[in-house]
Amino acid sequence: MALDETDFTVRLARDEDDIVAAQRLRYEVFVEELGGSGAMVDHERRLERDRFDPFFDHLILTDAKRDGAVVGVYRLLRDDQARAAGQFYSEDEYDLTPLRASGRRLLELGRSCLHPDYRGGTAMMHLWGALADYVRAHGIEVLFGTASFHGTDVAKLAEPLSLLHHRHLAPEPLRVRSRQFQSMDLVPEAEIDRRRAMLEVPALIKGYLRLGGTVGEGAFVDHAFNTTDICLIMDTARLNAKAAGIYTRGRE
DSSP: OBSSSSSEEEEEOOSHHHHHHHHHHHIIIIIIITOOOOTTOBTTTTBOOOTTTTTSEEEEEEEGGGTTEEEEEEEEEEHHHHHHHTSOGGGGTEEOHHHHHTTSOEEEEEEEEEOGGGTTSSHHHHHHHHHHHHHHHTTOOEEEEEEEEESSOGGGGHHHHHHHHHHHBOOGGGOOEESSOBOSOOSOGGGOOHHHHHHTSOHHHHHHHHTTOEEOBSBEEETTTTEEEEEEEEEGGGOOHHHHHHHHTTOO
16 A cells, blocks of 8 residues: 555565564664563564564555665554454553453554654654554554653653643543553642643654543553553544544545
8 A cells, every 4th residue: 555656655564574674673763772672572683572473463664765664663453363362462561451341343553663764754644544544444443552651760751641641541431550550640730831741742642642542540660661651542433523634634
């Protein structure tokens, strides 16, 4: 599915070579750039991988100007795939009982990253456009997944975490909770410098919030990945008109 006549193509990985290319980009971002690690990370081959990779669909963004190099990736896990895997990936960090009990079609998003040269441009919009197609094709009703702040010093993240807690907490029926609970209610709402706090929120998280995304209760401090994680939840039925226009632009 070509999204740009000359440059970008977004498609699902078709074979092991595609998946390896995605894992190599993930290594560059999550391991080399952000200092993460994991039991199955292959430092010799420079691949960031885990036991869930065989169960996920891997959405990859390629650039023809770089000989078709993979410059963006997303991992997608439907509820039927999670049953085959035995769980959702984020279930180690969050109690997903509210989502499972909803009876709605679920899709877990993860390992989203872009090559540094493609950040701040249209690359993520291309990935989101293809994601919108995937959501419609599979009748997905709720999207969710962990997203990360860099670092594990919660005190330094007190304002942005508190802003998310006070302004963007998921509705009760979809409100998952961190298993190793780290409160996000760290600063009273009246004392938050909202502009400063929002500047500290990673761009990917801000993008989900603009699309109507909400957050679960509590953060999860992931020392292995050197991140502080939150769980984002997006009910596709609750997208506001403006966000829905962004999400599906050019897809009709």
